[in-house]
Amino acid sequence: MEWLSAENVVAMVTAVLGIVASAVMVWYERRVPGRKRIGYRVQMDNPIGDNVRPGRANVRLGWFDEASGMADATLVLLRIENDGSHSIADSDYTARELHGLTAVFADRTVRGVSVTQPSGSDHLLDHFTPVAGFGYEGDTLRIPRVPLNRGDHFKLLVLLSGGEVGSPIRITGGILGGEVRPNRSTTPDDKPPVFSKASQMITGLLTVCVLILTVLMVARDDTRPPMGCEKGTLTVTGSTAFQPVMREAAKKYQRDCPDSTITVDAHGSTAGVRELEARGEESKKGSPPVIALSDGPKPEGLPALRENRVAVSVFALVLNKDVPLTEVRRLYEGRITNWKQLGGPDRPVLLVSRDANSGTRQVFQRRVLGRGEIANSSLDCLHKDDATAPVVRCELDSTEQVLNAVATLPGAIGYSELNLAEGHSGLRLPALDGHRPSVEELEHGGSDYPYREIEYAYTYGQPPADSLASSFLTYISRGSGQDIIRTHGHLPCGTPVGLRICGGR
Numbered sequence: 087m088e089w090l091s092a093e094n095v096v097a098m099v100t101a102v103l104g105i106v107a108s109a110v111m112v113w114y115e116r117r118v119p120g121r122k123r124i125g126y127r128v129q130m131d132n133p134i135g136d137n138v139r140p141g142r143a144n145v146r147l148g149w150f151d152e153a154s155g156m157a158d159a160t161l162v163l164l165r166i167e168n169d170g171s172h173s174i175a176d177s178d179y180t181a182r183e184l185h186g187l188t189a190v191f192a193d194r195t196v197r198g199v200s201v202t203q204p205s206g207s208d209h210l211l212d213h214f215t216p217v218a219g220f221g222y223e224g225d226t227l228r229i230p231r232v233p234l235n236r237g238d239h240f241k242l243l244v245l246l247s248g249g250e251v252g253s254p255i256r257i258t259g260g261i262l263g264g265e266v267r268p269n270r271s272t273t274p275d276d277k278p279p280v281f282s283k284a285s286q287m288i289t290g291l292l293t294v295c296v297l298i299l300t301v302l303m304v305a306r307d308d309t310r311p312p313m314g315c316e317k318g319t320l321t322v323t324g325s326t327a328f329q330p331v332m333r334e335a336a337k338k339y340q341r342d343c344p345d346s347t348i349t350v351d352a353h354g355s356t357a358g359v360r361e362l363e364a365r366g367e368e369s370k371k372g373s374p375p376v377i378a379l380s381d382g383p384k385p386e387g388l389p390a391l392r393e394n395r396v397a398v399s400v401f402a403l404v405l406n407k408d409v410p411l412t413e414v415r416r417l418y419e420g421r422i423t424n425w426k427q428l429g430g431p432d433r434p435v436l437l438v439s440r441d442a443n444s445g446t447r448q449v450f451q452r453r454v455l456g457r458g459e460i461a462n463s464s465l466d467c468l469h470k471d472d473a474t475a476p477v478v479r480c481e482l483d484s485t486e487q488v489l490n491a492v493a494t495l496p497g498a499i500g501y502s503e504l505n506l507a508e509g510h511s512g513l514r515l516p517a518l519d520g521h522r523p524s525v526e527e528l529e530h531g532g533s534d535y536p537y538r539e540i541e542y543a544y545t546y547g548q549p550p551a552d553s554l555a556s557s558f559l560t561y562i563s564r565g566s567g568q569d570i571i572r573t574h575g576h577l578p579c580g581t582p583v584g585l586r587i588c589g590g591r
Contacts, residue, residue: 121171121264122174122264123168123264123267124166124169124187124259124265124266125166125168125268125269126257126266126267127165127167128163128255129241130162131161131252131255132160133159134156159245160246160247162244164242165241166229166241167239170264173233173236174261174264176213176232177231178263179260180260180262181259184218185219186231186232187259188257189229189242189256191225191249192225192253192254193253194225196222196244198245199222199244200243201240202241203239203241204240207240213230215230219231229259314557316343316346316556319348320349321375322352322376322377323358323376323378323379324354324355324358324379324380324445325352325354325355325358325379325541326352326446326486327446327506328381328399328576331562331570331576332350332352332379332562334570335561335562335567336349338567339558346554346558348554348558354445354483355381355382355443355444356385356443356448358378358380359378362376362378362391362545363390365546366390369546372549373545373553375555377543377544377545377559378391378543379544380542381445382449382452382539384542390547392547392548393542394543394563395540395541396543396563396571396578396579398525398541399503399541400503400504400523400576400577401446401504401523402501402502402503402515403499403516403537404488404493404501404510404513404514405492405513406499407512407514408430409496410428411516412428414455420476420477420479433497434478435477435497435499436468436479436495437459437478437479437480437499438467438480438491438492438495438499439459439462439480440501450501453537453539454518459479460477461475461479462480463475463479463480464479467480467495485503488502489506489507492512492513493510504525505574505575508575521534523535528583529583530583540587543559543563563579564580
């Protein structure tokens, strides 16, 4: 298999390793710290006496110098917090004593303590009473059974005497289904770590994976065709409205797959479908290398043609910029012969239509008029060849011809694929049934605009899986060709909204 190359195997292994590493990180961050847990930090341990440690004497004044025992006094700030993922109730403390936790300051004597809590958690102070076990004796501070929601904390500012700054400080106690353990001490002058060690390790591993994939992409041989390329020749025919999409898609596919040749030769939806049927009947090798694009479903009586729904196309009426529009159906019934009948200028109505092979015309008749158009009456779109005809009506071979004729002929009206019409000067695009033509509104589910249709790609039977026809169909319906379809103002059927519309027709 062509895809089973050394670089692809390495890339796949690297990608899998990155995914596994990410999953392990998520599991570790969610499950391992997920128990009930109380953490504590020593955020400050400073001398306020004059002989705590040689060379660290303080300048003191007032109470700090006059009070008894202040010669070797120290101040310690403890932060105690719930750093697990579960709340802790007073019943979760497992100590036999009345209090919940015990803080021991080795070689020092507790002289006093003050409790502080963050704003919004005044209820914590209600638990710091002697009745609840709050108190101190010698080197030991008793801390009550304080219930802590996830992320809650309180601080204890403890005045000590004796011993030295930096002497061990330990908080003990038990939590049902959890633990009490020290956190990294973060003092005001420290910069806390942005990531945990586990996060740093995983981030580094993922970075290595990305670098390996980048090197593989840069180093790979650009002359090799990508996965899915097939050799051979292919003809794409049918819809002229969808012709610009197919030309760009064919060009990009051939650039990536240089052993392929794709010819785009559009003559209208019906003509393309009939050509495919004829080529299929003549072929003695199964499905011929032909794809026919059609604006809407194929005619009846062609059971051998297999459909592929590619996109939703939005069409629009196009008006010469000098005329209004209020009565579409009456215009195309021939009942309006002059624009002054609709409050416009005194100018004859010119109906510029597509030929009978046009899918754009068939969609217009089916979804807007609900009937066929009146008979053709003009070859030049300007003069009647049939004097008995109510209005001038001509038929042209392509969408581009219709747009040029409507833009240059005063009083003309026609129809076109929306994206081509929007880029053409001298035209107005009116609303239909109160809805303006817009792919964006259709995609967001906010429009019942009627003049739209599914773009079908037909093949004669099922083309072989390793054929250029099968590969190109996959490219435009599920691959990178969807971006080309969207760029040209169509809604790919492969998108979530496109699937809903294409599935419901």
